[in-house]
Amino acid sequence: MSGDDNDSPDRAEDLGLRERKKRQRHRDISNAAIGLFLAKGFDAVSVAEVAAAAGISKPTLFRYFPAKEDLALHLFADHxxxxxxxxxxxxxxxxxxxxxxxxxxxxxxxxxxxxxxxxxxxxxxxxxxxxxxxxxxxxxxxxxxxxxxxxxxxxxxxxxxxxxxxxxxxxxxxxxxxxxxxxxxxxxxxxxxxxxxxxxxxxxxxxxxxxxxx
Known part of the structure; x- marks a missing residue:
């Protein structure tokens, strides 16, 4: 076998699957946050509430979204x-x-x-x-x-x-x-x-x- 295992089709497929899962997690967290923001107002919702609604910890949330504002603006990320x-x-x-x-x-x-x-x-x-x-x-x-x-x-x-x-x-x-x-x-x-x-x-x-x- 020649080349690096990282170049194999299976490896590429795994990377693609992980990236899709990561993007889906971004969307899920953002959607949970936006739902709360719309219901209660942006300033009235804490990051802890968003994390709880998304079923994750605050440290995990901040790995996906560095700032609270990014939770609401994720809809613009693809643009x-x-x-x-x-x-x-x-x-x-x-x-x-x-x-x-x-x-x-x-x-x-x-x-x-x-x-x-x-x-x-x-x-x-x-x-x-x-x-x-x-x-x-x-x-x-x-x-x-x-x-x-x-x-x-x-x-x-x-x-x-x-x-x-x-x-x-x-x-x-x-x-x-x-x-x-x-x-x-x-x-x-x-x-x-x-x-x-x-x-x-x-x-x-x-x-x-x-x-x-x-």
Whole structure:
């Protein structure tokens, strides 16, 4: 036998299974926490309560989530590098900005909560929790900075890529917040949809003018 046992298919499968179990545990703990936060308010729930609800100890919880705010923001974890993944996985010949525009418009069409265009009751409750809790809003900025850094890496090194990624992530955030604002005030997702599409087209059009390289 040649090579390291770590390279065997069985070893790779075991690693994949452990990673899936770890991700599922993250989701289970986060879901337990969010349920408590929605029922009682973020500040009224202790980490000890979350650990008890998830059936784990506090030290175990902190191995998965370094801070209490991360328990609520885990729903954003898969989206941190989403823009970077869109750029990296775009078809040949498609410019990065065009790929990101198409992805955002598709998200609006699917009523992806990340676009702010979703009026399902659980999503509304979560958004109220998020934007109504100052510590969560502050923590969310860290997620956005990491999104910018990941996108800048996908666009290429240097100041130009950093400036471009900052503008793109900011535009997506502003579009989502405007959609959420209107839905919070009582409009339906279907009612906001045409304006959301028009605003996205306008915003990405302006980005295209300013970011001529992309």
């Amino acid at each position: 941190e590098d989403e823009a970077a993944r869109v750029v990296a996985g775009r078809p040949d010949g498609v410019r990065p900005l065009d790929a990101l525009r198409a992805h955002f418009l598709d998200g609006l069409d699917r009523r992806d909560p990340v676009t702010g265009l979703n009026d399902a009751a659980p999503v509304l409750a979560y958004h109220r929790l998020l934007y109504g809790t100052p510590s969560l809003v502050a923590r969310l900025h860290g997620y956005q900075r990491r999104s910018e850094a990941a996108l800048a890496g996908a666009l290429g090194a240097g100041v130009v890529a950093a400036l471009g990624s900052g503008q793109i992530i900011a535009v997506q955030r502003i579009l989502a917040e405007e959609n959420w604002r209107r839905i919070k005030e009582g409009e339906s997702a279907d009612g906001v949809f045409p304006d959301a599409v028009a605003a996205a087209e306008l915003a990405f059009g302006q980005l295209r003018t300013g970011l001529s390289l992309w």
